[in-house]
Amino acid sequence: MPPKKKAAAKPNISAEELLGHYREMLLIRRFEEKAGQLYGMGLIGGFCHLYIGQEAVVVGLEAAAEEGDKRVTSYRDHGHMLACGMDPKGIMAELTGREGGFSKGKGGSMHMFSKEKHFYGGHGIVAAQVPLGAGLAFSDKYKGNDRVTFAYFGDGAANQGQVYETYNMAELWDLPVVFVIENNQYAMGTSVQRSTKSPSLWERGAAYGIPGEEVDGMDVLAVKEAGERAIKHCRSGKGPYILEVKTYRYRGHSMSDPAKYRTREEVQKMRDERDPIEQVREMLLTGKHASEDDLKAIDKEIKGIVNDAAEFSKESPEPALEELWTDIYATEIPQEA
Amino acid sequence: MATEILMPALSPTMEEGTLAKWMVKEGDTVSSGDIMAEIETDKATMEFEAVDEGIVGKILIAEGTEGVKVNDVIAILVEEGEDVPEAGATPAATPTQAATTPAAPAEPASTAAPAAPVADATPDWDADVEVKQTTVREALRDAMAEEMRRDEDVFLMGEEVAEYQGAYKISQGLLDEFGAKRVIDTPITEHGFAGIGVGAAFGGLKPIVEFMTFNFAMQAIDQIINSAAKTLYMSGGQMGASMVFRGPNGAAARVGAQHSQDYAAWYMQIPGLKVCMPYSAADAKGLMKTAIRDPNPVIFLENEILYGKSFDVPVMDDFTIPFGKAKIERAGDDVTIVSFGIGMTYALEAAEKLAEEGINAEVINLRTLRPMDTATILASVRKTNRCVTVEEGWPQGSVGGYISSVIMQEAFDYLDAPVINCTGKDVPMPYAANLEKHALVTAAEVVDACKQVTYR
Numbered sequence: 001m002p003p004k005k006k007a008a009a010k011p012n013i014s015a016e017e018l019l020g021h022y023r024e025m026l027l028i029r030r031f032e033e034k035a036g037q038l039y040g041m042g043l044i045g046g047f048c049h050l051y052i053g054q055e056a057v058v059v060g061l062e063a064a065a066e067e068g069d070k071r072v073t074s075y076r077d078h079g080h081m082l083a084c085g086m087d088p089k090g091i092m093a094e095l096t097g098r099e100g101g102f103s104k105g106k107g108g109s110m111h112m113f114s115k116e117k118h119f120y121g122g123h124g125i126v127a128a129q130v131p132l133g134a135g136l137a138f139s140d141k142y143k144g145n146d147r148v149t150f151a152y153f154g155d156g157a158a159n160q161g162q163v164y165e166t167y168n169m170a171e172l173w174d175l176p177v178v179f180v181i182e183n184n185q186y187a188m189g190t191s192v193q194r195s196t197k198s199p200s201l202w203e204r205g206a207a208y209g210i211p212g213e214e215v216d217g218m219d220v221l222a223v224k225e226a227g228e229r230a231i232k233h234c235r236s237g238k239g240p241y242i243l244e245v246k247t248y249r250y251r252g253h254s255m256s257d258p259a260k261y262r263t264r265e266e267v268q269k270m271r272d273e274r275d276p277i278e279q280v281r282e283m284l285l286t287g288k289h290a291s292e293d294d295l296k297a298i299d300k301e302i303k304g305i306v307n308d309a310a311e312f313s314k315e316s317p318e319p320a321l322e323e324l325w326t327d328i329y330a331t332e333i334p335q336e337a
Numbered sequence: 338m339a340t341e342i343l344m345p346a347l348s349p350t351m352e353e354g355t356l357a358k359w360m361v362k363e364g365d366t367v368s369s370g371d372i373m374a375e376i377e378t379d380k381a382t383m384e385f386e387a388v389d390e391g392i393v394g395k396i397l398i399a400e401g402t403e404g405v406k407v408n409d410v411i412a413i414l415v416e417e418g419e420d421v422p423e424a425g426a427t428p429a430a431t432p433t434q435a436a437t438t439p440a441a442p443a444e445p446a447s448t449a450a451p452a453a454p455v456a457d458a459t460p461d462w463d464a465d466v467e468v469k470q471t472t473v474r475e476a477l478r479d480a481m482a483e484e485m486r487r488d489e490d491v492f493l494m495g496e497e498v499a500e501y502q503g504a505y506k507i508s509q510g511l512l513d514e515f516g517a518k519r520v521i522d523t524p525i526t527e528h529g530f531a532g533i534g535v536g537a538a539f540g541g542l543k544p545i546v547e548f549m550t551f552n553f554a555m556q557a558i559d560q561i562i563n564s565a566a567k568t569l570y571m572s573g574g575q576m577g578a579s580m581v582f583r584g585p586n587g588a589a590a591r592v593g594a595q596h597s598q599d600y601a602a603w604y605m606q607i608p609g610l611k612v613c614m615p616y617s618a619a620d621a622k623g624l625m626k627t628a629i630r631d632p633n634p635v636i637f638l639e640n641e642i643l644y645g646k647s648f649d650v651p652v653m654d655d656f657t658i659p660f661g662k663a664k665i666e667r668a669g670d671d672v673t674i675v676s677f678g679i680g681m682t683y684a685l686e687a688a689e690k691l692a693e694e695g696i697n698a699e700v701i702n703l704r705t706l707r708p709m710d711t712a713t714i715l716a717s718v719r720k721t722n723r724c725v726t727v728e729e730g731w732p733q734g735s736v737g738g739y740i741s742s743v744i745m746q747e748a749f750d751y752l753d754a755p756v757i758n759c760t761g762k763d764v765p766m767p768y769a770a771n772l773e774k775h776a777l778v779t780a781a782e783v784v785d786a787c788k789q790v791t792y793r
Contacts, residue, residue, distance in 0.1 A: 033386075033388045034388065036386070039345070039346065040407075041345070041346070041408060042408065047349070103573035104573035106573055111572070113568070113573075113575050114575070115575050115576055120536075120539050121568065121571070122571070125563050128532065128559060128563060131528070131532025131535075132532055132535055134532075134533050135539065135540065136540045137536075138536065138540070139536070139537045139539075142518070142537070162532060165526035165529025166533065168524060169533060252383075255347060258380075258381035271370070327570045327573060329569070330569055330579070330632040332632055
């Protein structure tokens with residue numbers, strides 16, 4: 001983790017942009033807190049992996065993306081969906097397994113998709129989304145457009161063989177894919193240091209000829225800037241790019257993880273000193289882009305959105321039993337959005 | 338406004354827990370993310386964080402209390418200056434969620450699987466259509482070429498498919514006609530390129546992914562099953578993988594245990610996949626064209642020994658065979674033999690020998706294993722009252738085992754003898770020529786089985 005940077009040292013950022021980042025990160029944080037609460041009440045079952053602490057990664061990269069760019073990620077996917085504009089109601093209702101969810105209640109926390117927002121899941125097998133992301137990029141290159149795909153995966157996935165098979169082919173075929181390693185430092189309970197002697201994960205791309213860089217994932221503006229460099233590289237036909245985004249998850253791996261593999265002090269220190277939302281909040285206040293009252297109004301608005309989503313997720317009915325037998329086979333190919 | 342803090346469920350299986358330790362006391366101000374308590378679940382001790390902000394008005398469950406039920410009120414948060422209400426009297430408190438939690442399973446009637454189709458015996462092509470002797474190899478190539486001409490989104494990828502012209506020459510000439518953009522050599526990385534193929538299908542293309550043999554697809558089976566087969570369902574119908582995974586399957590000759598496995602039964606089990614296993618060149622051509630057009634992931638199991646065999650293929654502009662339609666290759670009244678793929682060679686050879694002894698076998702070529710044309714099997718068994726299945730795969734969890742169960746359930750009263758499954762032997766494939774011959778199913782075994790069920 002790079003040392004803490006001085007906030008508010010970004011003169012070229014507009015108030016509007018900063019406020020946008022603040023809103024979007026706060027939406028993810030509050031949404032995830034609410035999801036944790038609903039899980040505690042038994043409304044959400046099974047596995048539920050929260051994104052709290054990592055908000056700047058997806059918000060920064062989505063700020064760099066353009067309409068039509070694609071994204072695919074793992075099971076820790078709520079933040080990605082919110083950041084690309086999917087309706088919080090549909091996400092929360094999927095978490096509760098209801099008809100109003102993005103997958104009609106049949107996917108759950110780990111498996112949601114949106115053709116409209118070019119979000120391709122939501123995948124539960126560690127690293128399986130990496131070749132899928134390269135395949136999405138392959139389809140864009142084949143069609144001759146200049147779209148870019150973001151393939152997100154964690155530091156744990158970064159040791160999977162299929163990642164390197166994919167690096168090799170992505171560079172061989174100049175696929176427009178940004179490999180985003182969300183390095184939150186723990187693969188479930190195993191720290192990066194305990195899983196590899198080559199802890200600089202982005203540098204592994206060099207073996208395949210793929211450029212990349214390490215990014216401070218707690219700083220949304222740094223993420224956005226790096227994202228712009230990565231996209232420019234991919235869109236200009238130069239092939240893939242790797243971003244190793246150093247981030248931190250405050251909660252356990254999933255809801256039932258007591259997180260005993262790290263100290264409470266380590267988590268608290270990160271929250272106190274590096275929190276991505278607090279950093280932007282400080283920039284907004286010290287830069288006089290917003291007042292405490294302005295931010296309070298945003299907080300209230302976000303709380304309203306999240307509460308509405310929670311209400312919807314409780315009120316939406318369970319899927320009809322007939323849904324058990326639908327969507328197993330397509331009768332026609334779903335049209336590309 | 339007061340907020341009730343409820344005992345949380347902190348694992349998928351937790352119903353109650355121990356409130357091990359309070360990390361806050363009455364009068365403390367908390368904000369979201371603050372750790373309020375430590376709770377022991379059925380699995381571990383977990384920290385429980387505040388979601389709402391407020392002042393801890395009252396702690397209702399003392400630390401150390403065991404057996405606290407999920408959703409019991411454990412504390413009350415109040416706003417500054419607010420009185421602490423009685424437990425259970427907080428009007429705006431979060432309702433007990435158990436009430437809205439989805440309840441009991443409903444009537445099983447509405448969860449019945451869709452009904453099976455009826456048998457369709459129409460011929461694959463009209464009697465007046467000209468036919469041409471074609472090898473299975475040429476038929477597969479012709480089918481792919483026709484579909485690639487028809488649809489720009491169809492492309493072929495795999496090891497040695499382009500410049501080498503195919504390890505088994507199935508893609509001969511395709512690179513010349515369609516170019517390197519659409520006929521793509523991959524490095525030897527089945528897991529990776531299968532996943533890239535699935536991703537390309539999500540992106541709207543129609544990939545044909547060739548495995549040099551299906552033995553190597555074991556490296557890629559996670560992408561085939563978890564990504565290709567399940568995504569349509571997991572996405573509530575929003576997206577899926579319209580693609581074909583193809584290549585030779587099963588034993589070739591003298592290639593040993595790791596290169597000789599028949600995967601028919603494996604893939605046949607997966608909802609979301611369609612599975613073809615053609616026998617003749619006409620099957621191969623008609624089914625391959627259907628597979629490429631199908632909006633679902635299709636497993637297309639070919640056979641190296643059949644590649645060089647010639648069969649009549651109709652000379653038509655657009656010859657296709659629908660999935661789920663078996664073919665009665667030989668009509669008979671005494672016993673039904675059901676097979677598919679190379680198993681058909683043993684089945685037909687056995688039927689010839691049986692005919693010499695006055696036993697008329699009806700031989701059914703399944704062609705697709707999922708969907709499976711059980712209607713044709715059942716109609717035949719109701720006529721012959723006996724059935725023998727033939728496949729090269731292993732006996733436990735075999736295709737024949739499934740067919741036997743369908744016959745038991747649907748036509749038990751018609752059976753005059755137990756169904757016999759002729760399969761490969763329950764051993765890894767040996768290399769020695771004599772042992773390999775014995776490991777595979779043989780026509781003689783099929784003849785014996787038919788005699789057993791006809792009590793001859």
